[in-house]
Amino acid sequence: xxxxxxxxxxxxxxxxxxxxxxxxxxxxxxxxxxxxxxxxxxxxxxxxxxxxxxxxxxxxxxxxxxxxxxxxxxxxxxxxxxxxxxxxxxxxxxxxxxxxxxxxxxxxxxxxxxxxxxxxxxxxxxxxxxxxxxxxxxxxxxxxxxxxxxxxxxxxxxxxxxxxxxxxxxxxxxxxxxxxxxx
Amino acid sequence: xxxxxxxxxxxxxxxxxxxxxxxxxxxxxxxxxxxxxxxxxxxxxxxxxxxxxxxxxxxxxxxxxxxxxxxxxxxxxxxxxxxxxxxxxxxxxxxxxxxxxxxxxxxxxxxxxxxxxxxxxxxxxxxxxxxxxxxxxxxxxxxxxxxxxxxxxxxxxxxxxxxxxxxxxxxxxxxxxxxxxxx
DNA sequence: GTCTATAAGATGATAGAC
DNA sequence: GTCTATCATCTTATAGAC
Numbered sequence: 001x002x003x004x005x006x007x008x009x010x011x012x013x014x015x016x017x018x019x020x021x022x023x024x025x026x027x028x029x030x031x032x033x034x035x036x037x038x039x040x041x042x043x044x045x046x047x048x049x050x051x052x053x054x055x056x057x058x059x060x061x062x063x064x065x066x067x068x069x070x071x072x073x074x075x076x077x078x079x080x081x082x083x084x085x086x087x088x089x090x091x092x093x094x095x096x097x098x099x100x101x102x103x104x105x106x107x108x109x110x111x112x113x114x115x116x117x118x119x120x121x122x123x124x125x126x127x128x129x130x131x132x133x134x135x136x137x138x139x140x141x142x143x144x145x146x147x148x149x150x151x152x153x154x155x156x157x158x159x160x161x162x163x164x165x166x167x168x169x170x171x172x173x174x175x176x177x178x179x180x181x182x183x
Numbered sequence: 184x185x186x187x188x189x190x191x192x193x194x195x196x197x198x199x200x201x202x203x204x205x206x207x208x209x210x211x212x213x214x215x216x217x218x219x220x221x222x223x224x225x226x227x228x229x230x231x232x233x234x235x236x237x238x239x240x241x242x243x244x245x246x247x248x249x250x251x252x253x254x255x256x257x258x259x260x261x262x263x264x265x266x267x268x269x270x271x272x273x274x275x276x277x278x279x280x281x282x283x284x285x286x287x288x289x290x291x292x293x294x295x296x297x298x299x300x301x302x303x304x305x306x307x308x309x310x311x312x313x314x315x316x317x318x319x320x321x322x323x324x325x326x327x328x329x330x331x332x333x334x335x336x337x338x339x340x341x342x343x344x345x346x347x348x349x350x351x352x353x354x355x356x357x358x359x360x361x362x363x364x365x366x
Numbered sequence: 367g368t369c370t371a372t373a374a375g376a377t378g379a380t381a382g383a384c
Numbered sequence: 385g386t387c388t389a390t391c392a393t394c395t396t397a398t399a400g401a402c
């Protein structure tokens with residue numbers, strides 16, 4: 001039996017990734033856990049604090065999932081494939097888009113600190129890919145391709161979710177890799 | 184002086200594209216227009232009706248903007264560039280992401296009819312690009328590239344908005360076209 | 367840690383006057 | 385068309401008991 005804090009984070013992440021930050025309330029999360037909303041406030045004084053904790057946890061998890069896959073990958077293409085596979089697992093494993101994809105869209109309506117933490121996730125993503133791709137091209141070229149790849153993966157999650165068809169994510173992601181292979 | 188309905192649609196679209204469907208209220212829209220929320224209900228009985236009207240108007244505007252640019256474009260590449268330019272103008276002209284990009288992310292939390300109308304926007308987008316690209320490749324290949332292109336444009340809007348840097352959209356979009364040129 | 371109780375305000379929506 | 389008035393409900397958040 002997981003403790004309440006962990007259950008709370010899981011439930012909140014799941015709800016926000018499905019419907020967005022403003023569509024999720026402390027009451028609803030409390031109901032899901034069989035507690036009262038005042039108890040949710042015990043863990044997170046404000047909703048913003050919950051959001052910040054969720055994004056921090058999400059970032060940690062993302063890179064902790066990526067690291068061993070990267071270490072095991074043989075060659076540039078395999079490392080980029082590893083990166084894409086973390087995205088794919090996030091989508092397919094939860095039937096939800098990326099937490100930061102959702103919050104990134106809602107950015108302008110979020111508490112500034114939360115929006116900044118989300119932006120940091122994207123910067124880290126782009127940096128990781130840029131560093132990886134820089135092995136075989138100039139850094140400027142690598143950054144363009146890195147930005148495009150993160151944009152494609154995020155957009156493909158949103159599209160696949162709206163159209164209720166994961167094949168769409170795979171089509172877009174494979175197209176990404178196909179281009180890299182022909183390099 | 185535009186009439187109230189048009190002002191209402193403009194204000195609502197602007198607010199939703201900035202902060203999301205659930206972060207926008209009838210009261211807030213009424214305040215922006217200097218009227219009362221009961222008057223907003225005169226135009227749209229439910230919030231869902233407003234959402235539906237917004238997406239319909241957005242779809243119309245998108246394709247009415249695209250058509251003359253398509254007609255004027257010379258060759259496949261120019262036609263795809265025309266498509267991308269409608270996206271770019273939507274982002275840069277309003278300092279906001281695509282209405283359907285925002286609602287697509289929030290899809291699972293929206294009234295089903297609204298989510299369906301948003302999905303239809305994406306299907307139309309993919310169909311237009313698939314038909315265009317089919318001139319020079321198989322339809323299966325064209326569809327993969329079409330899906331990827333819409334995903335990239337949508338994701339790039341979200342990224343550019345989160346990172347507050349339009350250069351990011353341009354990098355991703357140009358990368359899209361570069362690939363097409365080398366075909 | 368979790369509860370009850372409560373506050374102050376927002377929200378979608380309606381009835382009916384002007 | 386726009387208003388006032390009102391509703392039931394939800395929301396974030398706090399104080400203080402157990």
